Amino acid sequence: MNDKLKIAVVGAGIYGRNHLNGYTWNPRSELVAVCDLSEKIRQQVEAEYGVKAYADLDELLSTEDVDAVSVATPDPYHKDPVLTAIKHGKDVLVEKPLATTSADAHEIIDAAEKAGVRVMVDYHKRWDPASIAVKNKLAEEGTGAPLRGYMRMDDIIDVPTNWLNWAHASSPVHFLGTHCYDLIRWYMGCEVTEVYARGHKGLLESMGVDTYDTVTAMLQFENGCTWTVENSWIVPNGFAKADDSCTHIMCENALIRVDSQRRGVEFFDSQKGYTPNICFMQDNGGRLAGFGIDPMRDFVDCIQTGKPFLAGLTDGLHAELIAEAVTKSVETHEAVKLTY
Template sequence: MSVLRIGIVGAGIMGRGNALSLSGRTDAGITAVTSRSADSAGRLADEIAERGAARPTIHPDLDALLADDAVDAVVLTTPDDMHGEMMVRAAEAGKHILVEKPMTTSVAEADAAVKAIRENDVIAMCLFNHRWVPAYAQAYELLADLGEAAVAYARKDDTIFVPTEMLSWAERTTCAWFLSSHDIDLVSWLLRDQVRQVYATARWGKLRSLGIDTPDAIQIQAEYSRGAVATFESAWIYPNTFPTTVDSYVSVIADNGVVQLDRQKESVVLARPEGYSYPRNMLQRVMHGIPAGAYADAIAHWVDCCLTGRQPLITIESSRDVTAVLEAAHLSIETRQPVEVA
């Protein structure tokens, strides 16, 4: 196989983001699209064709796309709670898989997906693209020389635009599933360790008052197997006047040093009459007409693994562990007790 033929499942923001990152590649092409909205699928197919590629086939549903012999792999960009079953069906159809984070929203679904992926010998990766942000990758190397990690802190907070306008399904997930999944994967990778116990709390109020029944904010206190402790903060009620849609910060204190990673500003400051902003460019950007950034780099890595048979940097088992941490955190919120991670 010299070109990976890809079917996009979901034609929303993430579907379009993946399509942009794949556009122009010589080793991959989008051959099919499906979405719950036929109009959205059609618009995405048109956008792909406008970038100079052949217009992909539009399928009415996932089953039809999986039955398409012109599809070698699928990119799953559906709402968080739909990933698990789709991964199992794709693996059983012999298709390689790239799934948006979180991998699933239950350990049972994650375990079923891992089983199907391994039994059917397909390549699968959850798109935790932060591992390809240059500063984070550098931090991974730097921490190797700083001794045992002691304390970590990670926050990822969104403006209220995200749960009220960007996502039509915000009440089917939480800010922790949507945001802290990235940070749990990232910090666990940086610490080279796994979370063994969590205690979590949540606050409801602002979003409920707007008719969206999901927490405004969640904090997770995590204990790692070698003794490090970490706090994972997520919230999505920042005012829309905040200069970035997401406020992201990570720090790790080790025995012999500290690493701090602040992504609020990414080199560019923009002032206009209507406001002040920090344009994002590390994850997704188009540079000289070519998609670039951590998002595109992560997808390129997955494409290469599918074509060569190598296992991805992000194993599907490690992404299952992120789901286990978050499932335990949500149980802790309900019970107000510490919970062991399964």
């Protein structure tokens, strides 16, 4: 097949692996090169994927024949690779959050508009079958207006203390909260007008990671629905999954509940029980399935067909604006109004 979309992946860490696998597996795309700052990771990727790995994206894009770039660098370091890709006229898939400051998000948006380049944001919860079911249920006339919502998305403490060496430069608000803000905006079909939030610092700080342990935010939406969103990075490591999440939505004529924790499969060994998120990623003998891989497949599809992205630059910017307002409210103990 010679119409494969030729992709370069930037950042081949924990989540970048899903990007590498997503494009390698897809018969409509071809992984042509990788960029990572770590020499160890570059060597591993070259050995496993048989493509050249570069330390510098500009050099990669000046050397290789690439159609699009997929960015999975740490939260605060998305801007530079995205701007480099845009400078070379390449369409981009960037991991969530688009940026950790609205100034970075605006810079990306301005550059993409000037270059006529398309940028998709990997808010992968939009591809989760449970989220799709909720979105469709809310669209049913008989459900009535949503009046109150609750969403929790927490991670085990291993994530900020062992998995990510850059957790101090992000927060539960940016790493987890932006997932929630994006998903709820998608559900509500309108914007947040005001937020009030409180947070706690101390435990992670005492372990050398200067960020919030837990943040609780109240979001007021234009449609009158009020949401409470809880995000924490300190769930004990003995928990049955790396993350814990759930959603409740009270509508005029319906109650919607999503238990993202128990997806129907449980494993037990002599140490502990484990409840895998079977919807996230399954390797069916080399055929990959799940909402961890669907965004990469959809990105290829959107670029090849011109279809609109499920989550684009405005979504990335607005999730970041909410994250900034939440963080400001935590710091000032005051409600923060949002303007777009």
